[in-house]
Amino acid sequence: xxxxxxxxxxxxxxxxPLAQILRILEGAxxxxxxxxxxxxxxxxxxxxxLIPLIDLGGALGVGTDCPIGCGYQVLVESExxxxxxxxxxxxxxxxxxxxxxLPLPPKEQVIGVVGRFSYLDDVYNILNIDFLAIEMTQAxxxxxxxxxxxxxxx
Amino acid sequence: xxxxxxxxxxxxLGKIAFMLDLAQIVEIVEQTADILDPGRSDISRGIVxxxxxxxxxxxxxxxxxxxDIFSPVALKDKVAIILRSSEGNWALLVDxxxxxxxxxxxxxxxxxxxxxxSASGFYSExxxxxGKPVVVFEPESYYGSAPVVA
Numbered sequence: 001x002x003x004x005x006x007x008x009x010x011x012x013x014x015x016x017p018l019a020q021i022l023r024i025l026e027g028a029x030x031x032x033x034x035x036x037x038x039x040x041x042x043x044x045x046x047x048x049x050l051i052p053l054i055d056l057g058g059a060l061g062v063g064t065d066c067p068i069g070c071g072y073q074v075l076v077e078s079e080x081x082x083x084x085x086x087x088x089x090x091x092x093x094x095x096x097x098x099x100x101x102l103p104l105p106p107k108e109q110v111i112g113v114v115g116r117f118s119y120l121d122d123v124y125n126i127l128n129i130d131f132l133a134i135e136m137t138q139a140x141x142x143x144x145x146x147x148x149x150x151x152x153x154x
Numbered sequence: 155x156x157x158x159x160x161x162x163x164x165x166x167l168g169k170i171a172f173m174l175d176l177a178q179i180v181e182i183v184e185q186t187a188d189i190l191d192p193g194r195s196d197i198s199r200g201i202v203x204x205x206x207x208x209x210x211x212x213x214x215x216x217x218x219x220x221x222d223i224f225s226p227v228a229l230k231d232k233v234a235i236i237l238r239s240s241e242g243n244w245a246l247l248v249d250x251x252x253x254x255x256x257x258x259x260x261x262x263x264x265x266x267x268x269x270x271x272s273a274s275g276f277y278s279e280x281x282x283x284x285g286k287p288v289v290v291f292e293p294e295s296y297y298g299s300a301p302v303v304a
Contacts, residue, residue, distance in 0.1 A: 031287050032169045033280070034221035037272045045285055050266050081267045137268040 002096040004117055006124050007074060007087040012060040013124035014085075015117045018093060020129050022075040022082065026090065039136035044073060044084050051075065053084040054136050059111050060125060078133035094119055101126075111135060160257040164288060165235065165248040168223040172248075172291040173260065173281065180236040180243055182251055183207065187230035190214065200296060205234055205245045212236065214245040215296045221276055225249055239298030246293070259283060 003018040030042035030053060039058060044051040053073060072087040099119035104110065112132035113125040161176040183189070186205060194204035194211060203214040214234065218225045225232075227249040234245040260281035265273050279290035 029286075032223075033269070033273070033277075033287065033289065034170060034223055035272050035276050036269070040269070040272075043266075043269075043287065045263075045282065045287060048261060048263065048282065050263055050269070050280065050287060052266055052268050083268065133268055138271055 004094055004096060004099075004124070004126070005074065005091050006094055006117070006119065006122075007072070007085070007091040008089045009055075009060065009085075009087050010057050012057070013122055014056060014060065015124035015126045016074065016076055016085075016129060017126075020077050022077055024087075024090060025073040025075065025084075027071045028073050028084075037137045041086065044075075046075065046082075046084075049082065051082050051084045052137060053086055054132070055086050056127075056132075056136075057086075059132065059136065060113075076129050079130040080133050083129070083133050162255055162257050162260070163235070164252040164255055164283070165233075165291075166250045166252055167218050167221065167248055168225050170221075170223060171252065171283070171286065171288045173255070173283075173288045174235070174291045174293070175257075176254065178237050178293060180238050181207075183234040183236060183245070184251075186232060186234045186247075190229065192229070202247070203229070207234075207236055207243060207245065210243075212243045212245050213297065214247055216247045217291075217296055218247075218249075220296065237293055237297075239293065241298040244297045246296070255283065260288065263287065 004015040005018055005021045006015050028044050030044060033043055039054055040052045041055040042053045044053055072090050073084040074087055075082055075084050099117050102116040102118055104115055112128050112135055114128045115126045117124045117126050162173045163176055163179060164171055164173050189206040190203045192203040195202050200215050201213040202216045204211040205214045232247045233251055234247055236243055236245050260283050263280050263282045265280055277289050280287050
C-alpha cells in the first residue's frame, strides 16, 4: 500500500512517498554555511551529519521571502543523500487510496513535481525527491547563490 | 590541521563559525578603527585596506566578501587576526573572536555531496563543536601561498 506524507509550506501543499521520509523534526536548530545554493536556506545537524535544508517555496511558486510558520523539517532520503524540507505544518500520513492521484495539466508543469494528490478538499504536489535534490542544489537554483548570503540575512 | 594537542581559534563572520590553527596566528588586534587605512586597498587581490602593525603596513583581507557572507559589523568595529604567510604578515578581518579550543574537541563531519559543488574553492572541511558546524578556515585561499606555521 502506497502512502504519502502531506505537508504545507506557505499555503502550498506537497506530498512525499512515505518510504522516503526518515523523520520529522520540529524547530531543529538551523545553521548557515558559506555559499549555500540559493534554494538551501540553512543546514541542520542530525546524528553528526550535515543536512541541507531546502526551501521549496520558490519551486512551488509561493516564494521564499516569508518566514516559515511552525518550523518543521522533514528529513527525506534521496539518491544523493539526506535532505531536509522546510514545512509549516507537521503533516499527516495518508494512504494513496484515500485520495486521488491527478496528472499535472500540461500548462502547469512544475519543476520536480510529478503529479498531484487530491485529499479531502486540498491538492498536494507529489515531489520527485531525487530530481529536486539535484535540481535545487546543482542546477538553476545553484546559480542564485551569489545573492543567497545577503538575502538569507535580510 | 587539527592534531592532538593543537589549539585552534574559533571566530565568527556573520552567523558562521570558523576555526583557524593557532600556530598560524601572530596576534589578534581588537581595536582597529584608528589603524586601518581603506585608501591602501587592492580590490583585485581581495585586499580591502591596510593595517598598521608593528610600525609597518600589512594588507587586510575581508573574507566575508569572497564567501558572500552578510556581516552586520562595520569595518571600524571588526577584529583583525594577524597571520603569517610566505609573503609576510597580513590581517584577516572578522566580526568577532569566540574562543580557543583544543583541536581534539572537534568532530569530523562530511560536507554533504549536494553541497560539495557550492563549497568548492571556498572551503573543504567542516567540523562539529558541541554539535554545531564550524568551517575550517583555509588562509592560503585568501592571501599569500602556503601558510607559515610557527
